[in-house]
Structures are given as C-alpha cells and as structure tokens.
Amino acid sequence: MNDHAPRQLPPDTLAGAVARCATRLDEAGVAFGHGTDNPWDEAVQLVLGVLGLEDGPGIAERALADADWDTIAALLERRIGERCPLPYLLGEAHFAGLRFRCDRRALVPRSPLAELIESAYAPWYAGPPPRRLLDLCCGGGCLGIAAAVHAPGLSVVLADLDSDALALAAENVALQDVAGRVSLRRCDGFEGLAGERFDIILCNPPYVDQDDLASMPAEFTHEPAAGLGAGTDGLDLVRRLLPVAAEHLEGHGLLLLEVGNSWPALEACYPRFPFTWVELERGGHGVAAITARELRDHAAALAYNAGAATGQD
Template sequence: MLELNIEEVTTDLHTISDFLRWSVSRFNEADLYYGHGTNNAWDEAVSLALFALHLPDNMDDAIMQTRLTKTEKIDVINLVLRRIDERIPAAYLTNLAYFARLPFYVDERVLVPRSPIAELIEQGFNQQITAEPQRILDLCTGSGCIAIACAYAFPQAEIDALDLSVDALDVASLNIHNHDLTEQVIPIKSDVFSGVSGVKYDLIVTNPPYVDAMDIGDMPDEFHHEPEMGLACGEDGLDIVRTILAQASDHLTDNGVLICEVGNSMLHVDALYPQVDFSWIEFERGGLGVFAISKQQLEQHKQLFLERVKN
C-alpha cells in the first residue's frame, strides 16, 4: 500500500495540473499495468481526475490551471489510491470505457472493451465483406460494445448480441438502452449458437474468451478484476473457438464472413489447423490475433473443425 501524507498533498498541490503530475508520479512509482482503455500513466490520471471532478473530456486545456477545493483534492487522491492499492482498472473506477469512439458503461461483470476489432467496425469491414450486412451476430458480446458499434456503422442491420453470462447481458442491455438501440440490437442468452438455432447472418463478429492457461497465470493483477469466464478458455485458450469454427458455417449466409479474435492464441490456431488459410488482419492502430474466414472456407474444412472439437 502506498504510504502518503494526505495533509502534505492537499496543502502543497493546488491545480488540476498539479494533481495530474502527482498522480502520474505515483502511478510510475507503483509500476501499474495499463491496457484497459489507456496505455500510459498520463491518460489514466486524466481519466480519473476528470471523473472525480465531474468534468467532460472535451474541455479547454486552460481549466487545468484552475485550483481545487480541499474536498475535490481528497476525491482525486482517493481514486488514485484505489487504483494503486487495489490495482483496479480505471474503467471500473469510473464505470466508463470507450470503444470505436463510443462511450460504454462497464463494471466487473464484463471485460473492459479494448478489442482491435473497433478499427474494423469504423472502416465498415471494407476489406472483409463485399456488401453491407443485413443481419449481424455479435457472439460473446460482454458489454455489448461490438454489437452497438456495428449498429452505428450499419444502421439498417438487425443485430443479435449473444452471451452465456446473464450478468454480462444485463450490462449489454443497459448499454443498448443508453444508446437508444433497443429496436435494432437484441441481447440473447446463448451458449455459443444455442440461442439462435436456424438463424443465419451475413456477418458474425466474435471476441470470445481465448486466454490460455499459461497466460492466465502470468496476467497482471488488473486482469483479475475482470470475470475469468470472459478470459480463460482451456489449456490452449481455444475451447470455445473450436466450437465456433465447427458451427459457424451453419449460421452464415452464402457470402457470409466470420471475424474472430484470438489474441496471443493465434499461435495455437495455426498449429491446430495448419491446412486452413486464415486471413490474419493487420491493424493500423496496433493489435493482433484477429482472423477473417468465409463461409466457403468453413464448409471446406468443416470435417477438420468437427474433429478438433471431438478431440
């Protein structure tokens, strides 16, 4: 736990800028992990300070030189201490995360949105599909961020948001309501495809659990605030991905495409399916482990995919 002289901090520091500098120094001192919406100490400090002070993130920089009341100082300090002492990701402290430039409510019932798939959505999947999709499936929806971002990108599409976790669906439903998309995005409880039997989609997008056993053990403390159900998935991280690959063709239209994120487990995917020509996507803003595969490819290798589920 960080040892801190609260009286010294509240007396010697005055402005928002002072507290941002102090927060960054404390974060660096504590050697925090970043990767839940921000990737550096400064952005983390800004997000917490603005939340504590009830300020928007688009204000003029001149406000950084304004002085804080003692109560406001304490509010900032307390958030900083929680971030350090409990290793809670900032998004859970503020209940706010951004995905595809859109705001989402998050808490410890769902993963903090951070998938590189956001970049594909903003581009309208223009390298992966040839026609605007009419029906989209967000499989393992979590907070609902992928489904909701797809609704903005394709306002005419019908979108189903599936998850096995009732807790996650509660959060997704809240976000769907907050974005006024209850007529377009439908949350459904489902174990993989079980809740949409017989339904076909032009596009399936999924960010399923894919962390292998070794990586789960090595994860920084911040990850242990997230639901393990949304992260861990067997020895090689592919227990659910195996099922998705075996069943996805049954739920795609003739020109349909599956987009799937597997992160570091992409090495296991290539080892498990050496005959399959997965299209691994490169991202301008960073990220890896996302592949695209067509219905035709899924049909071509279906026997292999089924065998891997059995074994």
C-alpha cells in the same frame, strides 16, 4: 521520521493533476491494458473521468478546485491500492467513440475489433450492405452496440451465456438508444441460434490460455474469470464454434474472430486452414478475418480437429 515535512500543495490545473497522477501510477508499478497502456493516458482517463469531462482544446489549463483534487486523489489511491481496473472504479468505459457502463459483470471493453467496426469492416467484408450482425460472446455488448451505432440500418443480436453480462448489455443498449435494432439472446455458443444467419459475426470469446491466465497482473483478477480463460491452449470454446460457424453466415458472410495471444495455437490446431490475420493500425493482434466460403471449403478439416481435440472419432 519527519513530522514536519511540508504538505504537497494540490495541483491548480487539470494538467498538473494529470502529471501528479501519472507519476504516482508509474511509481506504484500498476499494470495497464484496460483501455490504456501507459501511466500518462491512464492519468488523463482518471482525471477526466472523475470530473465528467471530455478532452479538448484548452482543457489542460482548466482550473482545478481543491475539492475536485481530493476526489481525484482518493480514486487514484484506490486504483493503486486495490489494483482494480480504472473503468470499474469509474463505472464507465469509452469504446469505439462511445461511452458504456462498465462493472464486474463483464470484461472491460478493449477489443481491437473497434477499429474494424469504425472502418465498416473494410476491406474484409465484400458483400452487400450488411443487414444482420451477431456479437457472439458479447459480454457487456460493446461490440454489437457500437456496430449498430456506426451502421444505422443494421440489426444486431447480442449473445452470451452469462445472464449477468447480458443484464449489463441491456443497460448499454438503453444508454445508446438502440433497443429498436438490438436484441439480446442467452445461449451457449451458437446454441439457441438455430436457423439464423448473419452477414457479419463478431466474436471475442474467452481465449486466454492456462499459462497466460496464471501470470496475469492483479488487475485482471477483478474481471470474470469465465470471460478470460478457455482451457490449456485458450481454444476450448473456439474449437466448438469454428466447425459450425458457416451455418450461421450468409454466403457472402464474414466472421471476425479475436483470439489474442492464442493465435499460434489456433494455427497449430488447424494447420490447413488459411487464416488471414488482420494488421491493426491502433495495435492489437490475433484477429482473424474468415469468410463463409473458407469455412465451407475447409469444413472437413475444422470438424476433424474439433473432434480430435475432444477425443472423438
């Protein structure tokens, strides 16, 4: 044991802090997937998040006080020791260019649907300028709130069964100052939305299958299990939603449904449905663009498969 090993000096710039953090994260073998996918980007998010700074020209060479490094180092050790997602430790997440409050009441915002929100749903939405949008299974509300911010004329409903998640969503509505156009609804799927139609429905439901859920890294165990797992094949909730989704879309409407790794299971469940899988420039997969017309034209097949999966005639 070497009691006389020289103490490593604190880094004196933000660039040095990021490099030191990235090395530690890499050596510790932490898992990513909550807004970043590599040690360097995670280190940037950690350092800037602790200091309350935004990335920009010249920031890398900004001087770093020893006290600030102590704070950064303490959070770094928590990230490694607790295997907790960084946004939970920071209390915030960045999504679609916006800052959201983030804690264990809801999943960390990370949906690839952000790319479609920012592109105004092109080329998938072909109707008139959308007036109403539903964020179904909204969690902390990042999708619907981002949609409202990016389209100032849009009215949005945030819907979720979990009252804790809705409480977080309400805080984010206030944070982004969109309360005049965004309302919250506690409901199980489409229940509680009878008679309501929307131009666009964004749906990021629980979709992780049994095998993936069992093998997820420790970081994901900090998130609400009900927001991730959805039965053996990950489609327990999706099978309930698809047969009735057309009832809640205008004739020109569009459903954007995210099912991640469960997309092969969804195709196997509905082999005659013409799923269109969106190619995403920023990464991600398992996002289907489904029109109201497709849902109506294939209603019989959707209803049959939903019944078959639950053992009904």
